[in-house]
Amino acid sequence: VRLVVVAAYLCSLSDASVAFRRPAGIVRAKRDAFSFQKQSMAPLSALQTSGGSTTPTSKSPVAPLSVLQTLIAGGSARAVSQFVTYPMDALRTISQTRKGAKKLSELGFGVLASGCFSTSMFAFPLGAMQFTVFGNAKKALTYLVGNRGGNIAGTAVAMTSSACASLASCAVGVPQEILKQRLVTNIYPNFGTAVRTIWKTEGLKGFYVGWGPTVARNLPYIVITFTTFNHWKTQELKKSEKTSLDTKTAVRFGMGAALVGCLGTQPLDVIKTRMMTQAASNLTPYSSAFHCLKDIIATEGFSAFLAGLPPRAAYLAPLWGAQFFLNEKLTRAMGEMNYKGQLKKIVRGPSPGPGRNAWVKHKGVVWTVGVPKGRTRNADIGTQTKISLASIDDRLAQAGTHKSKIIEATVFLTNMKEFKGFDKEWKAWMPEGIGASRATVGVASLANNDKVEIKVTVAA
Secondary structure, three states, rough: HHHHHHHHHHHHHHHHHHHHHHOOOOOEEEEEEEHHHHHHOOHHHHHHHOOOOOOOOOOOOOOOOOOOHHHHHHHHHHHHHHHHHHHHHHHHHHOOOOOOOOOOOHHHHHHHHHHHHHHHHHHHHHHHHHHHHHHHHHHHHHHHHOOOOHHHHHHHHHHHHHHHHHHHHOOOOOOOOHHHHHHHHHOOOOOOHHHHHHHHHHHHHHHHOOOOHHHHHHHHHHHHHHHHHHHHHHHHHHHHHHOOOOOHHHHHHHHHHHHHHHHHHHHHOOOOOOOOOHOOOOOOOOEEEEEEEEHHHOOOOOOHHHOHEEEHHHHHHHHHHHHHHHHHHHHHHHHHHHHHHOOOOOOOOOOOOOOOEEEEEOOHHHHHEEEEOOOOEEEEEEHHHHHHHHHHHHHHOOOOOOHHEEEEEEEEOHHHHHHHHHHHHHHHOOOOOOOOOOEEEEOOHHHHOOOEEEEEEEEO
């Protein structure tokens, strides 16, 4: 009951608290499709709102992270967080083991640190997979869905992305759990012995005992935790008009999301632990997860499914609070570092032909051109303008920016009498409240007999 109250309290803070921190008199600018391009920095802002803001922030600008940087940020966040919270997880494991297994009084307090460093390092790939897969899956799905569906679509995208992250992370997460829990229950004396013995006696499948219950627990847990955190963060960023969470809020949201997930998956966690640690008991082994479920109900009652809930909550809340917080800080730090690095060099996009690049970026400015490539032979000025502007959108996205940051544009038309047709599509393309310094030039002809060509300069 106390855990329910705490989770509900943290949930209420996610919406209520931000309202009181917003300075009076600030009117939030209308948002547009720029939000997705900010997210397109992929894993860097993977957990950011699907309806971001173009409002400037006092913090340094950030640039996209490489896949390697995303793996490092997510993996480091998980490894450090698990190392700090390992003793509480050890208590949870011991309290959930089957009758006949040794208890803490018999094992000694030293077991609370047994294998701490090794299994925490093993947690690095787990966190790396979770955050990287979540970020890239969310980026791809958001691109497909676009702005349709509002908050419902955003939640569906977050749930699907987190499910992908959960399934991918189980490949490294299950062996890590096997080793950790068998070290805690004193089945093996150290990490090296555990790995060698399991490989020799059980083979590869020995590292995946309890795969089914683990996936059954992790899938809903990761979906609940990531989706809850993503929703709270989305609301916070919309209301506060920031681009990232402060330390206190990131930790609070992470802990609250972890508690919600903990409460929803507790019975599955007990079954998973029993399956993985039954070698520590002298009772007949369970033949399957379903057999384990029936046996617990028949011999111990439903209350057994609450075993280890307090230490599990005490472990998961700070683990995920620290994990989300550290990932936020590391991704921002790397993004700022990348941005500063980009200011010092010229970055060039793909080459559509000899001597040309789709876009060029230098010192926070992007230059690119849009042409009606792929048009039909008789396409009118309106159609050619739409294709050209869509091409500009794609190229700006590749460069990590958006049309809402446009500075100037030069338009070339082969027939100035068609200016109104061009201008109609231009106005429809520009975000509301945004304008550019624009010049229109009449020319005798353009490449491929196009009617229009558009050159733009945009802030990165």
